[in-house]
Amino acid sequence: MTNTTATSASATNAAIAGHADAPVATPAATPTPAPTRRKRTAEQRHENAVGWAMLLPASILLLLFIGIPVLLAFGLAFTNARTISPNPTRFIGIENFTRLFSDPTFWFALRNVVVFAVVVVPVQAGLGLLLAVLINKQVRSSVFFRTVYFLPVVTSMVVVSLLWMFIYQNDGMLNQVMAKLTFGHWQAVDWLNDPRTAMGAIIVMSIWQAVGQHMLIWLSGLQTIPGELYEAAELDGCSAWEQFKNVTWPCLRSTRNMILITITIAAMSLFTQINVMTQGGPRDATTTVVFEAVRSGFQQQEMGYASAITLVFFCIIMVITGIQRHLTREK
Template sequence: MTTLLPRTGTRPPGRGPRTAARRRERLTALGMVSPAVLLLLVFFVIPVVLAFALAFTSARLISPTPAHFVGLRNFTLLFQDPVFFRSLLNTALFAAVVVPVQAGLALCLALLVNTKVGGTNFFRTVYFVPVVTSMVVISIVWMFLYQKTGLVNHLIDTFSLGHLHGPDWLNDPSTALPAIIFMSVWQGVGFHMVIWLSGLQTIPADLHEAASIDGADRWARFRHVTWPGLRATRTFVLITITIDALRLFTQVNVMTQGGPLDSTTTVVYQAVHAGYTQQQTAYASAISLVFFVLVLTVSLIQRFLTREKD
């Protein structure tokens, strides 16, 4: 009878292959995540850090003089610039109109296309087409529509039987910003209609049926069933519309270049104009830093006001 002695210098069964498999999983996960992390570092983290740093220097886009630290001089000049306060006012007016109008109109369209009748898919597509179209293309098209002899003024003249004549929309300081607001609402309403629609379809149909059995009319069902069920969707829609409205740039850059008389200048447009056209990189960074603080503050306030209360 022989006695089997335990082997020495051997690993416990299963530990070696399991450790190697875990190591391979970690390497695979790291390889899959690294492209996204690299892109975030190159196109987000590094530019944000540079913008914060350059705001306190004298850097210019092209200059033989090396940049040096100037402290808060750029911010002092910024808060003494009347164009900056005009751009703040224009941005605030744009957001104050676009946010409620676009959100309300998108909700109305979502309620219309949420019914089970024929042709709703066609209207969903029609409403969403402007969203997938380039904003540059849309802005160019609307530039022609807003001309003195454009389609908009032709329709005004036709429906008023020649008694009313439309202005030169984009060259009049009193109508340039409202014209951009109208076009922006039309372009973005389809996207938020889809968001509202997804929220409507998450509300159980049993709640509406129970409310109908209790004798609730359409308005009562909307007020006590639909609107409370859209709490999370409402928060998302309001925050996304607000951020999009505050970063208004493309429409202004294509249609008016901030004019006439700075009536359509926005904070983002002023930052880009100062950084690339005027080559004042440090000043543009200061504008961007102030804009970041404003957007963050508005988003936090909206999130606080729309939070779920116990």
């Protein structure tokens, strides 16, 4: 019995020794079961369906209120379409554009818009940045000043325009304050009915109304700058101006580009203030391109001509925005 057991053990050891040098077989990768793959595919399809369902309402609204009107404006610009007319609409080619470029009112409107944008864009952006820097400090009154500066933004532009109309009247608050400051030597000015002062009055009111909005955008950009950068600048002995120039301003690059483009588009699209306060007068001193398009389309009922104005204005905005994007791109 003992010999048999020893013989079996020797045989087993020999077998193990003989296979010691043999390569060990690697177990094959276990394939993913087909039901699991189908489950993952179903989950991805469900996620895609949910995403498209959430995107659908916004897409429909963009199509109805932007896509279709743009296509209609492009088509009507080459016709003699009128709002109310017994005559059928017919294709007239580029007659609307020929009339537009020979219309002095259009060039007055374009000049006014350019002047408005040239003044408003740097002044409004600069004041917004200044206010943002001042209230960026964590002091007890910062929330109060943010609310005060932002109040005109949440107020309707129509209400703001009506309020400033009373301020700009002959017997309005502005003339009364100026008379008090000059001890009665100030001659009352009808700010909105004088061609020399009407556009300036619109510019001042527009800057006051929208500066709070851009202040908050600047403020959001300021609060994303790491505090370690300012600490390092202080250790290097940088003054407050050097910290702004070398830390704050470079870190606000993306915010600066966004504000530049949004203010420019808003300035070029000036309409509400003109419609409420001056109706384009006096003597077209405050007429803008958008106001001229609305007046042509709804008051004069020339929808084809108004569409031509909007199409040209759209091209001008695209060119200006493209130039700004090119100048502010990452180099």
